[in-house]
Amino acid sequence: MKRKIISALLALTMVISMTACGGGSGADSNSGDTAADAGAGDAAADAGSADAAADTGSGAEEAAPVEGGSADENTLTVWTWDPNFNIYAIQKAAEIYAQDHEGFKVEVSEVQSDDIETRITTAVAAGDLSTLPDIFLMQDNSFQKYATNYPDVFTELTSVGIDFSQFSAAKVAYSTLDGKNYGIPFDNGAVINCMRTDYLEQAGYTIDDFTDITWSDYMEKAKVVLEKTGQPILTSQAGSPDLIMMMLQSCGSSLFKEDGSVNIDGNAELKQIMEIYVQMVKDGTLVEVTDWDQYIASLNNGTTVSALNGCWIMASVTVAEDQSGKWAITNMPKLDGASNATNYSNNGGSSWAISSNCQKVDLAVDFMNSTFAGSNALYDDVISKGALATWAPAGESEAYNQPVEFFGNDAIYAKIVEFATHTPSNITGAFYYDARDAVGVAVSNICQQGADIDSEIKTAQETVEFNMGG
Amino acid sequence: MSGSSKKGFTLQQKHGLTGWVFLTPAVLLICWTSFYPMIQAFILSLKTGMGVNLSFSGFSNYARILKDPTFKQTLFNTFFYLIIQVPIMLVLALILASLLNNKQLRFKGLFRTCIFLPCATSLVSYAMIFRSLFANDGFVNTVLRGFGMNPVMWFANAWTARAVIIIALIWRWTGYNMVFYLSGLQNIEYSVYEAARIDGASPMQTFFKITVPLLKPTILLTTITSTNGTLQLFDESLNLTNGGPGKSTMTMSHYIYNTSFVQSPNFGYAAAMSIIILILVAILAILQMKVGDER
Known part of the structure; x- marks a missing residue:
């Protein structure tokens, strides 16, 4: 009898494992449900779905x-x-x-x-x-x-x-x-630089000191701000290349060339941008947080001086009503030395x-x-x-010229529309997310595991080319 | 049925036939919902192309797997979880089960429920809760600071991030396996233990000489299901760490999902990787059965 029970158990196990495998191999149909379950998690985890993430509250x-x-x-x-x-x-x-x-x-x-x-x-x-x-x-x-x-x-x-x-x-x-x-x-999705004016004041700056500046200038001022206020100028979601993608587009550069080939290895602007990012993490002026919820929290609870993101981030910034009047909006810094660099991105x-x-x-x-x-x-x-x-x-329209109290009575909408008109276009293509992910992995390995920047860029290029080759 | 037939069936044949009639619906269902998709997935794995523009390409997807560094990384991660987590979890479950099987223990039901409860939580929500527990300024770091220790950036380092996944998995699944062991233990005659005690066996001896050998079929079952489950790990990798930092905690299933839905869709390649997981699970199950079953 015992033997029968054992064999029944084994048979059952095989059936379970095989049915379960069937689910695994049919990943296309099966994971759909899982993804639906993961709804909120996804949105939070992947800031690429930027607009979605702006609403993690619900x-x-x-x-x-x-x-x-x-x-x-x-x-x-x-x-x-x-x-x-x-x-x-x-x-x-x-x-x-x-x-x-x-x-x-x-x-x-x-x-x-x-x-x-x-x-x-x-x-x-x-x-x-x-x-x-x-x-x-x-x-x-x-x-x-x-x-x-x-x-x-x-x-x-x-x-x-x-x-x-x-x-x-x-x-x-x-x-x-x-x-x-x-x-x-x-x-x-025009990029805005939303800054806490009360923190800037403590550091002896005004919003004008951050308008139309370059990244090298920005990084120096960020150090002063950190010293005087104890707060990092930026927070960023670890592993998410959002900031890097914004900086890249601001100088009219993309992860792909016009002909659709990958433009990661040998992209001088990209390397320069990654170096800025890594340096700011080292300086402590850019703090990486684990997930999107913590990013939003850092904006609302005053543990960062600014939010540099698409203008939809305003919806999350303005949630903290007690900070009304303490925020101002300006354009983002531009890359030093790059020929097409602008202060605008998307x-x-x-x-x-x-x-x-x-x-x-x-x-x-x-x-x-x-x-x-x-x-x-x-x-x-x-x-x-x-x-x-x-x-x-x-x-x-008139509505765009109205002052907004939260942002120090500035006519921010007209300002943002103005930003949008200066934004350089970028090349996305079918493999945009493959490339974005690869860059995210590279930055993550460099910042968190101390990997070498050149070899990581090379790996990222190879990963995307591998994906395109299939 | 037997009446209409000329020769008629023997009693044994009749019994056999009744069995088959009962089995048929389940078998058909399994064939339709599991084996048919599996065959389709295999056919899909022989095609390449993006999205719906697929064409047959033989075994090129399988050749591609061998050249894919990301697949190797995810294979390593998955086996790392398997080798560390499954033994710890099963040993813990066994210890808990034998503790809770004690006849003198009070509030047994309460303890059993408490230990089984994690298993009733949704995979996504528990993963998200663990993420916030281990966040930079989360509960775990607050406790560490309270004890005067340095906070750990759990998700910033590959090894600590993997450790968090393993801790989460142990929390979630130990109770589940414990229930199997408990039911296995109930089938062991109490008189066997009594006899052992009269003969002067220590608790350790009873555990290793009586409990473990008699529980062997259950241990084998839990090992196979846990191995299987770990090889297909998905929710924790996606929701707890999102595969990061880099790809250092990403599991094979997560990579398959990314290949289908996050990156530019490559279903043929994703299907080929799923088939590889199937083969791995089958090989491991056969190995475990060979090792565990000494008939």
Whole structure:
């Protein structure tokens, strides 16, 4: 009898292990669920999903998103991720559109940006696009990857009547592939340098001392600030190359060349930037924190002097109402000696896409055309949430010139729109995240394990080339 | 069924047939939900290309694995967890189980529940809690400072980050394995222990001469399931450390996930790596059965 029990147990074990393996080998279908579970964790872990991460406060598990289109003729389904930001914007847009179109509604599901991407990948892999909503929002940095690999997911928008010339060209470029438009630009990720003026005062500086400066100047002043206030000038999420990517774009450089080949090894600007980053970590003027939550905490509890990030970071900065009036905004430092260096860059930002599963393309296009590509009222309203338009006519509106009390009564919106116009474009391509990750790993190895900068850059180049070779 | 047949079945055949009828639904389900996807995954592993633009390329994905430094790194990480964590966890579980099997112990139910409880927590949430516990200014460092020790930047160093993952895994899974041992212990006659005690055996002797040999099938079962589970470790790597610093804590499953969903999607390559994990699990299971089963 005992023998039977043993063999039954063994058989059971084999079955368990094999079924479990089946799950493992079917990673495409299986991990989808896990990723959905990991929603909040993902957003926090990967600051690449910048906008999503700005909203880690509402990390709670959302209800299952509405899949597919709506049966109602006048309802569009939407996937987007931030209740304070893009969900608010699309609902406001629907409200405006409904004024002229009786009964129009949007059915919005809160889905984190990583999860939208995972869901799209899964849907395509399964060959069943019917689960996709009519409209979804996508990170600009991801757009090329999806437009290249899965063009079937999108409804092409090149000649449906949207005037793309009214958006900034650099922004439209993110959602354009081979001259075809796949997205309607939404928010702007112009980089701002948000600084605590009370700390600067203690160190004997004003915000003007940090305007239009270079990184070498910035690093020296950062040391003084550390000495006088005891606080690092910057905090950064360990292993996340956000800051490095912003610095790189500020001098018009990318991780890829025009022809799509990898531009990591031998990229003089990149090396210089990594050296600055590593040096600041050594100086103690840049402190690395473990995750996104701690990054946000450092901004809110006064353990850092500034936040250098896409302008959507304002939504997180302004949460600390007791610090109202103690913050100011200026542009970022520029790289010394680089020929195309500017004080402006971009991080994050996203564009709307109409899925190929959308049965009401005319309605969706008209909705977009009358709101995100044609409504001053919409942009004037959503600016209160820090959603800055990339639609040129909106920038001329009165709302953009209003002073903001939190930031010392400065007309920050007009300022940021101004920053955005100076931002150099960058090359993303389908392998953007592969390259970004490789650079992140390199920086992490250099800062945390003391690895050699040149060999790490070489490894990063090889990793990306390896991924592209498959 | 037997009535309509000309020859009729013997009683034994009838019993056998009934067994098969009961088994069929489960077997069909397993074939459909497990084996069919596995075959599909194998076919997928023979294709290369990005996204949906796939074409057959023979075994090139498998050749590619041999040249992939990241895969080697994740293989090392996974086996490191396996070799350190599984023995510690199983020994702990065995010790706890024999302590809790004591007939004189009071509040047994309470202790058992407490030790099993971690296993009921969600993988993602416990990983996130461990991340905040071991954060630079988290609870663990606060305690260390309280004792006058230097705080440790747990996630900044490859070895300490791996240690955190192992600690988390032990916390999460020890209770689970303990339950197996407890049920195994209940099947051992108490009179055997009594006899041993009368013969003057020390507690250590009883443990090694009676408990361990009689629990062997259970130990084998837990070893195989733990090995299997560790080789497929995913949630902790993704949520606790996100593979960092660098890639020094990333597991194979995490790399497979990244290959499919984070990087530009390369499903063929991801499937090939999954098949390699399957083969590794199978080899280890066979080895363990050979070593553990002395029939």
